[in-house]
């Protein structure tokens with residue numbers, strides 16, 4: 001099952017490469033309802049999710065641009 005936030009998750013519009021976005025989507029968003037994703041964990045907890053946060057918990061500063 002897909003992550004319930006997949007349609008509206010803002011980080012994918014930030015990736016210039018569709019292939020790169022799809023790597024994250026297949027690795028996190030389309031597995032385990034997104035349960036392994038650090039973005040989803042924050043969102044589920046009602047916390048603000050930084051735009052630079054990647055599903056694996058690291059930050060990519062270029063996503064802030």
Ligand code: SF4
Pocket residue numbers: 003004005006007009011025028029030033034035037038039040043055
């Ligand atoms: S990045 Fe995380 S929160 Fe966003 S759609 Fe994928 S699994 Fe869900």
